[in-house]
Amino acid sequence: MGAPSLLLCLSAALPLLLHADECQDIRMLTEAQPAKQPFAINCTSPLLTAAARATWYRHPSEAPVSTDPQARVHQEQSWILFLPVAWGDSGTYRCLINDTDVCHQVHVNLTVFGKYGCRRNSQRNLPDGHEQILHVGGDDSLSCHLNFPKSCVLDLNSVKWYKDCKEIKEKRFKNWEKRLLVNNVSAEDRGSYVCKANLTHAGRQFTVSRRIAVNVTEIVGYAGRFPKITHPINNTIEAQLGSSLTVNCTITDSRDNTNLRCWRVNSTLVDDYYPEPKRVREGNETCVVFKEYAVYTVSITFLEVKMEDYGFPFTCHAGFMSAAHFLLRPPAPDGRVYLMGGLLAVVGAAALVLCASRRFRIDVALWYRSAFVSTSTTAAVANVIDENIKLCRRLIIILAPEPLGFDLLKNMSEEQIALYNALIQDGMKAILIEVEKVRSYASMPVSIQYLRQKHGSVQWSADAAAGAPCAKARFWKKVRYRMPPKRFPPPSTASSGAHAL
Template identity: 40%
Template sequence: MWSLLFCGLSIALPLSVRADGCKDIFMRNEMPSANQPFAFNCTFPPVTSGEVSVTWYKNSSKIPVSKSIQSRIHQDETWILFLPIALGDSGIYQCVIKGRDSCHRIHVNLTVFEKHWCDISVSGLPNLSDEYKQILHVGKDDSLTCHLHFPKSCILDSTMWYKDCNEIKGERFTRLETKLFVSNVSPEDRGNYVCQTILLHSGKKYRVLNGITVSTTPDFRAHLIGGLIALMAVAVSVVYIYNIFKIDIVLWYRSAFHPTGTIEDGKLYDAYVLYPKPHRESQRHAVDALVLKILPEVLERQCGYKLFIFSRDEFPGQAVANVIDENVKLCRRLMVIVVPESLGFGLLKNLPEEQIAVYNALIQDGMKVILIELEKIEDYTAMPESIQYIKQKHGAIQWQGDFTEHSQCAKTKFWKTVRYHMPPRRCPPSPPVQLLQHTPCNCMAGERMGGGHEVRHALVGCLSLSGGSQLEEDAFHQGSLL
């Protein structure tokens, strides 16, 4: 008898020591609803992946949970199963996982609540659990899942779905096993849902209910992609609109926000006008009309720019090279007029004026160049390399006009393009009426204006307003009247 007792103690003592020496893995808090089935699986890879034995205990009891399927609380393989769970089942349950050379323990803290679910036969608002929270993405096809975790011995019947105590019906909703599929999700689909299923175990039926709080949502990726696409569309639209209305936008900005005062860059003129002397009478007349009449009328009189035009603004008797060299350096732009006939006699090959002007503009000062075609020029290969370079870098503006009064309006497309390439003017031009009223007075005030080409501008204006002939003006430009 004593030897049997000793043998029993020798077996039980090592088991107690090993149980007390188990390593605690973690503590889980579970809050199930009373009066319905509940199950918890004791698994923790890789601890439970090998050959191990799993035993469930309640609280600090050394007596394992029953494994009889007839017991309301019993162990089913690695699961602990409550059929159903009751308020008195609250407490701490231990799952002991023993391997050949290891022992681990998982604690489960059960807090059982009495939860009033939606009763289909009784009216009233439900007190739904927020145990599960799920999200439906607006504008997409999405689904909700009824979380049912039970061992294989439990058979689950079809699942019913309710929202705010009403059974969910309609073409947008499809039930499949434990899922509810929702097509074309809308914000109205958020709310409180209940999924209900029937659990079969050992010939008995149990009702299982899960409450789900559903919210709808910025799908982040869809909204991000949509936002990027919208941003790109806006950027492309802005660039497109700007390219179309770029000239008008820039001119409006200059007009609305133009600075006052003078530009402190040491320049006296806004542009130096370089133009050819064609042999054909018709072309020479067109060039003279554009350079000596229309350019001053629009850019100087209407827009307030100051131009230097060779053969109009230099002093008689000055050396041509000196005039050009000095005045090009005083200009902010170089305006080059080209005609098809220029290809024949070689623009910039023979005329020192053209050579010096382009050299100063392109090589020394890096001056911006405005290239104006009096007629459409298809081929620039016969042009000097400097003109070809200007054409390639800055492009060309083709003259659009017929030398009538309409062509002298600064608001036409051609003049808007020229003004866009001109430097921003600092001071607004005087009204045309004021110019007409004050010009005759300036005629008699030549000595007070300081002489030079400014005197000649006033005298030319006098000749024009007093009915002077074109011949007198031409002679004046040649210096005979001085």
């Protein structure tokens, strides 16, 4: 079982060995680290693609550095990690980067030296020191270069700063993550600084430190090309009340600069200004390094925009000369939204009424009839009587004996409407039938007198009731005479054609 595994490892490493001589050198680094200190180097480059793969070697060995996270010296992604540095780690390390079509190499010369003392001026010009500059008369900052992979957890609350072996506690100095903020820089701030912090990896605790040799200089000709803030541009940003928002500050600056990049409100750091924890906070700084400059990005995040945030300047600072701000404002109302909302409300109401009318139309009609029933039905009855009378072609009025009286005509709506049609509209002819001989029409209504004068009358005769056939009785002949002639239906088309034949 061991032989196949060995062959597999050799076959995987063989392409790297074959192409090692063809790789292009892109960087040569020199590092000096004290013994017993955690240390890490990253060999990635912004020019490489996401598909690039890095492999670390220690010269002259052609075997890759171990990837076991429990090993003191091992590789994690593109990092080589020393936990901690030992005396025997001095030497040359090579990072081979295989990209899609190219191969690059990074060489690192590492020198390990003994732990330095803490006598005054003993730290000057030691090989692990980083040189940084503070500018007199303004606010500036120092950076603690503690760069490790994500597997190493750096306790930012444990960061402490020392000057000439004494912990810094003056109010002009303030710790902020991996930076030391210095207000009102003076010539006395020149000296040797050390930053220390606690680091945890795979449950193991370490103390890591970095030395910084600090010089001071006057602000002469500083208003040059860098730093330059490209966003924000002193503009206004719309944000909905209660929404979340993230704004990036993009800064172009020279490589290896020491400028402080941060967000402030009223000259106060954002994280210190807001008492409510984490509602408004500054994000971590990211950096993309190019050949002659670097682009930094620092974000400010609002987990919930509140009314107190509107109209307030949030300022991004880069160093002590460059600054840019933005203001928050609520979004302007969109008239189209209100118009669309109104139209939708009208359409919805109409649809609701239509559905309700279809579903409850019978109940509504019955309720309306019971709630608004008319107390008088004389307009409706009169219309029905009038329409039915207009269908008649003759009006027959039987004159009863005088004791019955003619007041009946004054109270019956049917007779009144019929007389109106016969007298006023002249829509039908009247036939007066006298049951008994009327001696005088003077006591009769004027309408009856008029009809008697216009159409005459027919008197009931005894032969009509003596058993003679109705059609041959004199009385019925007079009645039939006054009746309209009988109507026959017009001949159909088929019968007309038959006659023609």
